[in-house]
Amino acid sequence: MILVIDALNRHRFGPVIDDMFKLRARVFHDRMGWDVTVRNGREFDLFDDLDPAYLVALDDDYNVVGCNRMLQTTGPHMLTDVFQDILCGEPPLRSATIWENTRFCIDTERLKRPGNSRSVSYTACELMAGIAEYAFESGISDVISVVDPAMDRILKRCDNAPYGYIGKTVQMGKTKALAALSDITQERIARIRNFAGITGDIFADENEVADALAARTAGDAMTPELRDYCDEQVAAAATDDERQAALALQEKISQMFRSGRDCNA
Template identity: 35%
Template sequence: MRVIPVTHSDHSEFPDLIAGMHRLRYRVFRDRLNWDVSVSGDMEIDAYDALKPTYIIAIDDSSSVVGCARLLPTTGPTMLVNTFPALLGSNPVPRSDKMFESSRFCVDTSAADNVAATGLRDATFSLLAGILEWGLSKDQEVVVTVTDVRFERILRRAGWPLERYAPPMQIDDTKALAGHLPISDTALNNVREMGHLQGPVLMFRDAPLAAA
């Protein structure tokens, strides 16, 4: 398995990966989780994909997309601030050039077969490690995210527990919440140890985190 960061300027180099990522998001968020998401054909695409995000994409040996996450700087629009601000509770809006948002994290459970003792798939650990490696390489300190209680449990089992901003809220069929996680060597080492990862997973490309 390989994990690749793809910035907006790289999209023309990886059209198949970008399309595969959007199709995976459709299968996970529309078909499996039944979320009310924006779609185009068999792809899940929303307004935040137009803000020049960086994608972290996991691919298998046949170059098929088996996992992905979307990263955006908190100095511009984010899902947390612009779509789900209620999940912050009474906390101030998180904006900093040392903080970014991760969203649309998903894994193709039908393709990612290897499962660790924690019950989590190799692709999950590799994506989490990739996000941490990316953040550390860009001198980031915190990642924020909007997620659900199911993925909160996954993060805890992966050795990277999330700190909630406020109690979960019921949004349609999802018990949603927002939180933040540290970008640190300790967190990365925890994920690598829990996932039995041997060293770095991210295939770095010489490009900065895109700003909105």
């Protein structure tokens, strides 16, 4: 299932966002060797402060198993402000109907654990379908994706091939990066769904996810009110430093409550 998180509801899903940042650190820094900033085991950058839309893939137990980030190209975005070399001097993309898709990744380790009902391939296709359907319903005409060559091959193999590319391929850490263009049409959505055998609504109900997360943390020693406060502080952080301070406070309080529980056991 795909959970859409944006500026309007992110205050409800602090733990999901935190797990997403941890997944991004494991994939882009640890596995792919990209030149990204990781602090306290979490990867995020200045573009996460611009109220992007996140599409987060969840398994049946509401664990984060995939994610991506979508951002309008009318303001700062990675292709224009980070990957300028890709453009080869071409003017930056600026359009309200063209959005940038970045930080697409899948938690292959979790999905390959015994008992997990979702495959890596199915989860990747479900996330791709979610991107296309979210974009279609939002009036987005095209999506530009900064990907590596391996991801480009996956897109083609899943019948989700880009219709074009911008600029050139450049080196990025251990791998390379390129900018792929995808038109957002019902035909593309149908191709992805048919390839993976996806049927029915793939988007998660916000209230259902929020209730499940609340039930999961009910056994935590930290009181719900205090946990809500910590989640709100993380979600409201306006800068990397503020987010790190909020996360550090959350972890410190959790440790204090866990220590108290262990002493009373």
